[in-house]
Amino acid sequence: MAASDAPLPENGPTRQAFWNRPWVAPLLVFVLVLASWELLVMIFQPPTFLLPSPSLIWQSLAGQFLALMGYGFNTFMEALGGFVIGCGLGLLTAMLVARSKWLSDLLLPFAIASNSVPIVAMAPIAIVWFGIGPWSKVAIVAVMCFFPTMVSTVRGLTSASPDAIALMNSYAASNWQIFTKLRVPSALPFVFNALKICTAVSMIGAIVAEFFGGAVNYLGIYIKTQASILKTPDAWAAIVVACFYGLAFYFAIVLLERWLMPWHRHREQH
Amino acid sequence: MAESVTSAGELDTTGHSPRRWLWLLLGYLVAFGLIAVVWEGSKALFAIPDYKLPHLAQIAEAFFRPTPKGPTWLILIQDALYTAFEAFVGFTIGSVSGFLIAALFQRYVHVRRGFMPYVIASQTVPIIAVAPMIVVGTGSLGAPPWLSKSIIAAYLTFFPVVINVLRGLESVDRDALLLMRSYAATDNQIFRLLRLPASVPYLFTALKIAATASIIGAIIGELPVGSTRGIGVQIVVGSQYNTFNPGFLWATIIVAALLGMIAYGMVALAERRIVRWKRPES
Amino acid sequence: MPTAPIIAIDKVSRIYGNANATTVALKDVSLTIEKGELISLVGPSGCGKSTLLRLIADLDTPSQGKITVNGHAPEQARKQREYGFVFQAPTLYDWRTVERNARLPLEVMGRPAGEWQARLDKMLAMVGLRDFHQHYPWQLSGGMQQRASIARALSFDPAILLMDEPFGALDEFTRERMNMELLDIWETTHKTILFVTHSIAEAVFLSSRIVVMTPRPGRIAATVNVDLPYPRNFDTREDPRFFELVTQVRETLKEEFVGHV
Numbered sequence: 001m002a003a004s005d006a007p008l009p010e011n012g013p014t015r016q017a018f019w020n021r022p023w024v025a026p027l028l029v030f031v032l033v034l035a036s037w038e039l040l041v042m043i044f045q046p047p048t049f050l051l052p053s054p055s056l057i058w059q060s061l062a063g064q065f066l067a068l069m070g071y072g073f074n075t076f077m078e079a080l081g082g083f084v085i086g087c088g089l090g091l092l093t094a095m096l097v098a099r100s101k102w103l104s105d106l107l108l109p110f111a112i113a114s115n116s117v118p119i120v121a122m123a124p125i126a127i128v129w130f131g132i133g134p135w136s137k138v139a140i141v142a143v144m145c146f147f148p149t150m151v152s153t154v155r156g157l158t159s160a161s162p163d164a165i166a167l168m169n170s171y172a173a174s175n176w177q178i179f180t181k182l183r184v185p186s187a188l189p190f191v192f193n194a195l196k197i198c199t200a201v202s203m204i205g206a207i208v209a210e211f212f213g214g215a216v217n218y219l220g221i222y223i224k225t226q227a228s229i230l231k232t233p234d235a236w237a238a239i240v241v242a243c244f245y246g247l248a249f250y251f252a253i254v255l256l257e258r259w260l261m262p263w264h265r266h267r268e269q270h
Numbered sequence: 271m272a273e274s275v276t277s278a279g280e281l282d283t284t285g286h287s288p289r290r291w292l293w294l295l296l297g298y299l300v301a302f303g304l305i306a307v308v309w310e311g312s313k314a315l316f317a318i319p320d321y322k323l324p325h326l327a328q329i330a331e332a333f334f335r336p337t338p339k340g341p342t343w344l345i346l347i348q349d350a351l352y353t354a355f356e357a358f359v360g361f362t363i364g365s366v367s368g369f370l371i372a373a374l375f376q377r378y379v380h381v382r383r384g385f386m387p388y389v390i391a392s393q394t395v396p397i398i399a400v401a402p403m404i405v406v407g408t409g410s411l412g413a414p415p416w417l418s419k420s421i422i423a424a425y426l427t428f429f430p431v432v433i434n435v436l437r438g439l440e441s442v443d444r445d446a447l448l449l450m451r452s453y454a455a456t457d458n459q460i461f462r463l464l465r466l467p468a469s470v471p472y473l474f475t476a477l478k479i480a481a482t483a484s485i486i487g488a489i490i491g492e493l494p495v496g497s498t499r500g501i502g503v504q505i506v507v508g509s510q511y512n513t514f515n516p517g518f519l520w521a522t523i524i525v526a527a528l529l530g531m532i533a534y535g536m537v538a539l540a541e542r543r544i545v546r547w548k549r550p551e552s
Numbered sequence: 553m554p555t556a557p558i559i560a561i562d563k564v565s566r567i568y569g570n571a572n573a574t575t576v577a578l579k580d581v582s583l584t585i586e587k588g589e590l591i592s593l594v595g596p597s598g599c600g601k602s603t604l605l606r607l608i609a610d611l612d613t614p615s616q617g618k619i620t621v622n623g624h625a626p627e628q629a630r631k632q633r634e635y636g637f638v639f640q641a642p643t644l645y646d647w648r649t650v651e652r653n654a655r656l657p658l659e660v661m662g663r664p665a666g667e668w669q670a671r672l673d674k675m676l677a678m679v680g681l682r683d684f685h686q687h688y689p690w691q692l693s694g695g696m697q698q699r700a701s702i703a704r705a706l707s708f709d710p711a712i713l714l715m716d717e718p719f720g721a722l723d724e725f726t727r728e729r730m731n732m733e734l735l736d737i738w739e740t741t742h743k744t745i746l747f748v749t750h751s752i753a754e755a756v757f758l759s760s761r762i763v764v765m766t767p768r769p770g771r772i773a774a775t776v777n778v779d780l781p782y783p784r785n786f787d788t789r790e791d792p793r794f795f796e797l798v799t800q801v802r803e804t805l806k807e808e809f810v811g812h813v
Contacts, residue, residue, distance in 0.1 A: 025384035050407045116478075116534030118486040121502070121526040124509030124519055128322055196394075203396040211402070211493045212509065220399065227402035228495060235403055243395040250394040445643040448611050452637040453660040454630050463660065467647040547647040549690040 049230035061237035068222075072241040075210065075219040076249070078134045079202035082141020087198055089142070090149030091191070097150070098157035098183075108154060114147045120205055123212040132213055141205040145198040149191070156190025157183050192257040199249040207242060324516035329524070332517030342518070346504060346525045353488045353500040354529060356416045360423025361484040361533075365477060367424070368431030375432070376439040376465065377457075386436075392429050398422070398490065405494045419491030419500070423484035430476040430483070438472025439465045471548065474541040481533040489526060501526050556623065557584040558712065558744050559608060564617030566603050566770075576769035577603045581617070583763060583772060587711075590738050590745045592755035593763045594801065600770020601748045605716050608746065609637050622711060633661055635712035636705030640720050642697035644689040644704075651676065651685040654704040661708060668707070675703040678737060695726040699733070706741065713745045720750070728789075731757055735784060752805075756780075756797045757789060764801055766808040774804045 018024065034054050041053035048056065061068065097104045119140065126136040160182050168178045210220025219242050226234040306326055313323050320328065333343040375382035401422050408418040442464050450460045492502025501522060508519035566578040578600040585591055593601035606612040608619060610626035621629035629635065636657070644653045654676060658668050676682060679699035689697055698718055705713060719727045731754060738745055749755050755762045762776040778797055780788055788794055 019380075022383070025380060026387045029384035029388070047410070050410060113531065116482045116531045117527045118482060118489060118530045120486060121489050121505055122523055124505055124512070125523060127509065128512055128519070200394045200396070204398055207396050207399050208401075208490055211490065212506070223399050224402045224494065227406050230406065232403055232407075235399075239397065239399045242399050243397065246395040247391065443643075445639045445641055446645065448606075449637065449639070449643050450660070451611055452609055452630065452635070453657050454633065455660045459660050463656065464645065467645065470647070545647075547688045547690075 049232045052233040052236060056233045057236040057240065060233040061240055064234075064237070068219075068238055068241045071217050071219050071222050071238065072245045074134070074217055075137075075206050075242070076203070076245045078137040078209075078218070079141055079206040079245075079249070081134075081138040082205065083145050083198055083202040085138065086142035086145025086202075087149045087195060090146045090194075091153055093146075094150045094153030094157060098154045104154050104158070108151060111147050111151045119144050120208045123209040126209070127213060133215070134218075137206045137209040137214070140209045141202045144201050144205045148197055148201070149194045152190045152194035153187060156187030159190065160186045188261050192253070192261070195253050196250060196257075199253050200246060203242065203246045203249065320516040321513050324520060328517035329520045330517070332515060332521045335515070335518075342521065346501070346522060349499060349501045349504050350525050350529050352416070353419075353485065353492065353502065353526075354533070356419035356488040356491070356500065357423045357484040357533065359416070360420035360425075360487060361427050361480060363420065364424035364427025364484065365431045365473075365480060368428045368476075369435050369473070371428075372432045372435035372439060372469075373461070375436050382436075389429055389432050393433070398426065398487070401487075401490045402494045405491055405497070409496065415497065415499070419488040422491040423487035426483040426487040427480035430479045431473070434472045434476035435469050438469025441472065442468045471541075471545050474537065474545060477537045478534055478541070481537040482530045485526075485530045485533050501529060557620075558587040558622055559583075559585040559746070560620040561604070561608070562618045562620075564604075564607060564614045564619060566600070566607060566612065567615040578607075578614075579769035579771050581770070581772055583775075585744065585746065587744055588742055589761060590735075590747065590759050591761050591763060592747045592749055592759040593765055594749055594752055594755040595765035595770075595773075595805065596750065596767060598767040598770070599765040600767070601765050602716050603770065604765075605714050605746060605748050609635060609714050611637075633657075633708060634710055635714050636708070636710040638698075638701055638705050638713065638715040638718045640717040642689070642694075642701040644697055644700055646689055649686050649688055650681055650692070650700045653689070653700055654707050656704060657708045663708065671709065672703075672707050675706045676700075678706075678740070679703045679733065693726075695722055695730060698722065698730065702734075702737070706737070706743075711744060713743045715745065715747045717748050717750065719754070727754070728786075732785070734758065735782070739783060752798050752801045753789070756794060756801065757784060762797075762801060764804045766805065773808050776801055776804070 038053050038055060041051060052060075097107055122143070123136065123140050126139045130136040130139050164182055164186075165178065168182055173181070207220040207223070210218050211224050214221050216222060216225060219238050223235045223238045223242075226232070226238070309323070309326060312318065313325070324332075333341075333346070335342045337345060339345055375386065404421050405418040408421065409415070446464060446468075447460070450464055455463070488500065489502035489505070491497070492500040493506060497503050504522040505519070505526060508515075508522040512519045561581055561583040564578060564581045565576065568575045568577055581600070581604060593604060595601050603612065607614050608621060608626060610630040619626050622632075622634045624632065624634070644650075645656065648656065651672070654672055655665070655668075658665065658672070676685060679702055681696065681699055681703065684692065684696065684700075689700070692700065698721075702718070719730050722730065734745075734747075735758065737743075747755070747758060756778060759778050762778060763772055764774045764776065765771065766773045776797065780791065780793055780797070
């Protein structure tokens, strides 16, 4: 409230502007958190397997960087495979379902309800069906990605306002034209929201599905194994790698979004 | 708040008539019937072995199979309740702390600037992979076994609550704030009378996500070796003995799915009770 | 002028922006308003009429000049709850019923609910919402929502009512009815009302005096005394004098525009 009282804030290139830059505070927090973590570990010296210091995690990461990146890549490929299959099927189903109001009214409640089902707990069934190898993880990820994509896409495809459709009809547009020129562009923001959520879901799904079993050169198995033999720094290093792949995946989708929806770029800022 | 809740009862125009309930029930019965037909039909048609797809009767039989400690369904419910307890503790801790942090972020812009990017990034990153370490770590400290599961559940609850509640606290429009200013309201009054109620629908959006997520968190926490109770343990047992008792794995997963849906349903029900002022949808 | 004016505005300017780019929203505006007047600020968008209202309400601060509200600086007046403000949007809180929305200022100001309940009921009855106490905002029409917000502004009995295009979003018929109701309220409560509008006819119909404002920079072009007798009714709008006054205001605005383009 006090800030709005000032009639004419002098916003020159002063010291204040430096602190207001978007990256300054996060960077400060990052450094402070790491430093105090390191310091606390140095002072209280908890057992390494309980809380390793950042420097120890860094050593572990540097020592087996290529191996971990390789495990990460294997897990990422599971996530990507499931993402492509799940989101792809979700998109296709949505396009079919959105054509009929009756069909979408019938199916959407079930798709939404699936949100409340812990799908990842079904990993053992996927293992029974598709084997202990990567395909069971791909299957779980695909199921996890399918529903949010389908629900969002149906919502997006039906989001065009009656007026916008009336406008198209006033041009005597064909159904196909209404679909490509109106419904698809207005669905894109919904679709990309779902895809962005699915990048996180797919990495999480792949890693957690690996907790149920699999080969050792995958991140989830590696983390679970190293944690159980108390090699915690290794497990933390693996998590850093998992975060790297997760963020890279996310930003790849963001780039795709900006490329396909240039008109939405400005609104992204908020 | 109390009087508006009671008085709003008469205004509820979305009430379900018994007739509608009947139709819904019929719809579900038909749906389940169809699933059963497809299930058994494809099993017969493609000769799918029992360990991949058991007969529905085998799943039912697995529920009622007696064990030394009682019938299986009773054991599964006990384990589900244990998991629900772990999840509930985590859900409570996560949502309360998430709410407080969101309020803090709302008040102090600099704190928010520093931490918010990480809160958002946490949603795109599989940090849940720390679960095994939390289990091993707290176990070694001699903490009760449910605590690690609750911590994981709390973690999964915390972030969506922070993000959504902050969005809710900031969702008030400019004129609504100016109105408060025209009354010379204090910051605390603005928070209590304007921001807090405005954030409630957003809070529930987060809590619905968190309800299921906290169950998932508790189950994930039960996966590592050494856990003895909870539906997650039963799922692992079920997958190990699947060839001997093919219905049991499915039984455990059905219970887990129901647990998630019940948790979600309870939050959704609370939302309908508390958020009475919204225009009914569609 | 027998007594001290209830609102005095002395050479007030409001400049927005920073060192690089500035917009002069108001330049050297002076105006005095007597107790019990119903004054309209009328003019095209960008003429600073809403800005002036917000300066009086201390929802914004002048860059230069001085404003006195009931003998106090605007901030003081705001803290002493001298005025009620009505926005263009009803700005009702979704989660409160009509009655509890109207009670909001009383809660903020810590006024005892019991003592003020009778007044609250009276205000809601006056704006025609007697049977809608327990309704939520989404259950009301736009006109009813705005009535509720007027009841809310009057609930704590402020001396001044500041209204920022309150009927701008309503259809013509609802708007004319609301005009009549506002005049009724004014005549029964003897409040000083400052009313911002971009409708010349609305300004003429309601006001005892019209302040005509023009943009770039926002300033007062003329003040017009409206000598139509109160109480006014539907016939007033057909009175030849009504048309003369509308034309007079319109001419003032036209001159200003021609002079500036």
